[in-house]
Amino acid sequence: MPSPHTFHIPVMGIGFTIDSPLKVARYGISSVISLVDDELIEEMRQYYCRLLHEEYTPITKHDKDCRARRITEYLNLVDRIVRAQFEELRSSPFASGSELTRYFELLPDDSPLKVLYRQMLGAGDPILKEELQWSLRSQISPGEINVNIMTKLDRDYCGRDGQTLSDEFSDALSALRGYALSTLNSGIVFSAGINRRLYSYMEKFKDFYADATGFIKKKIILKVTDYRSSIIQGRFLAKKGLWVSEYRVESGLNCGGHAFASDGFLMGPILEEFKKKKADLISSLHQIYNDALQARKQIPFDKPHEVRITAQGGIGTAKENDFLLNFYELDSTGWATPFLLVPEVTNVDEETLQKLSRATEDDVYLSDVSPLGVPFNNLRGSLSDMEKDRRVEAGRPGSACPKGYLLSNTEFTEKPICTASRQYQKLKIDQLTQLNLNPAVFKQKFMEVVKKACICNDLGASALIKNKIMGKTMKRFTAICPGPNIAYFSKIATLEEMVGHIYGRNNLLNTTPRPHMFIKELKLYVEYFINEIKKIEIKPTEKQIQHWSEFRKNLLEGIEYYRSLFPQMLEETQEYRQKALNELEFWQKKITEFVSNHVVLFPHPVAECAAV
Numbered sequence: 001m002p003s004p005h006t007f008h009i010p011v012m013g014i015g016f017t018i019d020s021p022l023k024v025a026r027y028g029i030s031s032v033i034s035l036v037d038d039e040l041i042e043e044m045r046q047y048y049c050r051l052l053h054e055e056y057t058p059i060t061k062h063d064k065d066c067r068a069r070r071i072t073e074y075l076n077l078v079d080r081i082v083r084a085q086f087e088e089l090r091s092s093p094f095a096s097g098s099e100l101t102r103y104f105e106l107l108p109d110d111s112p113l114k115v116l117y118r119q120m121l122g123a124g125d126p127i128l129k130e131e132l133q134w135s136l137r138s139q140i141s142p143g144e145i146n147v148n149i150m151t152k153l154d155r156d157y158c159g160r161d162g163q164t165l166s167d168e169f170s171d172a173l174s175a176l177r178g179y180a181l182s183t184l185n186s187g188i189v190f191s192a193g194i195n196r197r198l199y200s201y202m203e204k205f206k207d208f209y210a211d212a213t214g215f216i217k218k219k220i221i222l223k224v225t226d227y228r229s230s231i232i233q234g235r236f237l238a239k240k241g242l243w244v245s246e247y248r249v250e251s252g253l254n255c256g257g258h259a260f261a262s263d264g265f266l267m268g269p270i271l272e273e274f275k276k277k278k279a280d281l282i283s284s285l286h287q288i289y290n291d292a293l294q295a296r297k298q299i300p301f302d303k304p305h306e307v308r309i310t311a312q313g314g315i316g317t318a319k320e321n322d323f324l325l326n327f328y329e330l331d332s333t334g335w336a337t338p339f340l341l342v343p344e345v346t347n348v349d350e351e352t353l354q355k356l357s358r359a360t361e362d363d364v365y366l367s368d369v370s371p372l373g374v375p376f377n378n379l380r381g382s383l384s385d386m387e388k389d390r391r392v393e394a395g396r397p398g399s400a401c402p403k404g405y406l407l408s409n410t411e412f413t414e415k416p417i418c419t420a421s422r423q424y425q426k427l428k429i430d431q432l433t434q435l436n437l438n439p440a441v442f443k444q445k446f447m448e449v450v451k452k453a454c455i456c457n458d459l460g461a462s463a464l465i466k467n468k469i470m471g472k473t474m475k476r477f478t479a480i481c482p483g484p485n486i487a488y489f490s491k492i493a494t495l496e497e498m499v500g501h502i503y504g505r506n507n508l509l510n511t512t513p514r515p516h517m518f519i520k521e522l523k524l525y526v527e528y529f530i531n532e533i534k535k536i537e538i539k540p541t542e543k544q545i546q547h548w549s550e551f552r553k554n555l556l557e558g559i560e561y562y563r564s565l566f567p568q569m570l571e572e573t574q575e576y577r578q579k580a581l582n583e584l585e586f587w588q589k590k591i592t593e594f595v596s597n598h599v600v601l602f603p604h605p606v607a608e609c610a611a612v
Contacts, residue, residue, distance in 0.1 A: 003143055003332070004028045004113050005106075006325055007502055009345065010248075010312050010334040011148040011189065012256060013481055014456070015463030016346045018044055021078055021145040023345050024495065026085040027103050030143035031345075032189055033078070035175040036153060036405060038070040040460040043469050045074040048081070067171070071178025078145055079183050086142040094120070094133055103140060106496065108503045113139060144186040146221070147179050150258075151195035152372065155407055155416075171405065172198045180205035180218065187219040189248060192260065194233050203240050209298075210243060214305055219245035225252045225262045227273040231281065238285045241292040243305050248334065249274065251313030253528060254521040256337050256483040259366055259375040261528055263547070264554030267313065268518050269561045271328040274309050282307050310334060314485050314517040318504030319571050327568075335502055337483040341491065342498050347463035352478045353492060355381060361487040361512065366528070369453040369479075371406040371419045375528075376455070377481050384458040384479035392450050397429070398422030399454035406456050420452035455479050484524065488514040516576075518562055519583045525555060526587050530594050533601060540601050548601055552591060559588050 009024065011017055011032035018040065020031040035041070042059060049056035054077075059070045089099040104117040113136065120132035154172035157165045167173060172195060179188055180202075190198075202208045207218040220237060222244055224230045230247045237244055249270060252261040262270075274281075282304045290300035312334025315321055321333050339345050340356055348356065355363075356379065363380045369388075370376035378385070391397050401421035409419050412427040419425075428449045432442060458479035463469075465476050490510040491497070501508040515523070533548060540548075566572075566580045595602045 003030050004111055004140070005030075005143070005332075005499075006108055006111075007321070007333050007335050008032075008143075008146075008310070008312075009339055010250075010336045011191075012336050012340065012346060013459040013462075013479075015040055015460035016340065016348065016480075018347065018460070018463050019048070019078070020345055021143070022048070022081055022085070025082045025143040025145055026089050026099070027106050027495075028141060028143050029106075029499075030146060032146045032148050033075075034148050034150075035071055035179065036150060036171075036456065037403065037460050038067045038175075038178075039403060040463065041074045042070045043464065044467075045070070045077055047467055047469055048077060052081070065169070065174070065177075067169075067174040068178040068181070071175055072181045075145070075147070075179060075182035075184055082142055082145060090137050090140065100137075102496075104136070106499050109505070145184055146187045146189055147184075148189040148191060149175050149179075149198070150192045151190055151198055152192040153405055154195060154198065155405060158415075167197055168201065170197075173201050176201055177205075180207055185217050187221045187245060189221040189223055190233075191223040191250075192258070193229070194236065196236070199233075199237055199242075200240065202237075202242055208242055210301070210305060212299070214301060216243065216245060216305065221246040221248055223248045223250050225250060225260055226265050226270055227277065227281075230274075234281070234285050235288055238288040239292050241289065241296050241298065243289055244285070245306060246308040246310060246331075247274065249309065249311045250334070251517075251521050253366070253375075253524040254314030254484060254517065255312070256377050257481040258370060258372065259377055261375070261525070262554075264525060264529065264551035264558070266518065266525065266555070266558035266561075267311070267521055268565060269558050271309075271311060271324070271330070272561065275328050278307070278309060308332065312336060314483060314520055316485050316488055316509065316514060316517060318502060319569075320517050321502055322504070323569060323571065335498075337485045338489050338493075338498060338501070338508070340480070340482055340486065341489055342493050342495055344495050345498075347466045348480070349462045349465040349478055352379075352383060352462060352480055355379060356480070356482060356486055357490050357492055359482070359486050361484070364482055364484050364486055366524075368448075368451055369420075370455055371408070371452050373419075377483055379480050379482060379486075382480055383477040384453050384455070384461075387477040388450070388453050396422065397450040398425035398452075399457070401454065403457050418452075418454075418456075419449075420454045425449050425452070453479060455481075484520065485517075488512050515583060516566075516580050518565075519580055519587075522555075522558065522562070522584070522587050526590055529555065529591070533594075533598060536601070545601055545603075552595060552602065555591060556588065559584050 005028055009020055009031035011034050014034045014036045017031055018033055024031055046056050059066050089103060092098045092100040094100055107114040117136055120129060120136060123129040123132055149172055151172060154170050156170050159165050176198060210216045220242060222233050224247055234244050251267045253259050286304040293300045308331040310332040311324055311330055315333055315335060324330050324333055340348050365378060366375045367378035369378055399420050399422060401418050406418045407416040409424055410416050417424050432445050458477055461476035462478040488509050491508050493508055497508060500506040529551060562584055566577050569577060
């Protein structure tokens, strides 16, 4: 059954949504569990087994295929709990304060189920009322328990003999296997680009394939930042007889966590392209898909399976939400960062929760703390950053690297190590010391080394702190990665309040002036564009000139698109629309002035800008 809600809760960090389905799925709300950290997953399984008095048998790191088994067992547990929660909800009475009543009260006011529910409430005939109640109970469904694999996190392992284990035991493939062997009927979200060996590994599991009726038990969802990547990944999978059920468009910069910037493509134009080309996308992939099925001696399908287009990243008001759904004909929108302020939905420890509620625009910044080398949205003064700085001041920079999911650097060692680890940072600082650098240069290089944070461990810390799961150590330091949108939300809210905000029943925005989500993203991209170019210390290469010229061109084309789009937002006031147009002018001028001062990188700025 399709979700009765028009929004979903995307994955947040490693631990913030690790158990969100247990809190919202029974109300028809879909959310996403991260599969990065199997140690955290095992600790959460132990926690819930004990909470519910279920037998718990540990799966240790010494057990065969422990990562996949931990994930399977946890997902099966979550599935069982949600099923039980939902059946209890379905059988509860239509009474004030009941779970069943809460289910319907949370729904959008214009949903068919909500309309039928209100009809039932107003029915005076007891027989009609009972019939309507039976109909309502039969039509409800729980939200999906979706999972996420960040495709770039795919560490290989060595056996006890020191030899590298086969591909199937890598981080990403083990996580996929863990999900594939679970009882879940849901979707797996792949983020951070294509991983060919991971995608190819899906061929081994029948749940990713459609049955004779077209039913797919485990759907493939691709998180993308542009249309082109959807085509590339969709074709790769279609050639294997695998259907992509959803393309989840996320803003490259106006989001939480790692920021995978597009080449200057803005969200509005990207969604416009999906809207115009959706039919062509489905048609072309359907042909490739059917050819692959025939090659596998399977019966092709006359009609394509369902394809959903959704969007997330920086949505902050009901008007923005409705515009995205209606104008771009989306199937759902994703709301992440605001839910960090909803304790009954996400795992944020009390100290971090208070910091988030007080966060301003200056407190959320695009940082270099991630060992992946990808820009990372960070909160100033997080517990993780404070501990990182304390270790530097104590003369012991770097983390003990307790989990090692981000091992990638072989600058000093044969086996990869993490750039946030104590081992790497000591080796790198020793190297810098031997170079006899100018003190100012040394300090700059030193700070570049020690700024890296142990995010694969610290992003899961909040779930353990909040649930009082002590484990091996009581010292945990939360890293948190909200999107810039957090600056406009301050109230620590209930589920009802946040869902009501999404559907326009109430307003949770604080008094900080908030630009339209498209303008905010444009600002982030212009600032990124300027800051990245400033990092070029020597004469730019031809490749750099080509890249940044294309980036600038895409930004300016995006501005022109918005210049024609904003007047169409009739639900907004004339004053609001004019303000947005003025902001477009400001950011276009910002680009033009910057380009005119960098003629080496942009040899023909005036002619190109005039063309736009």
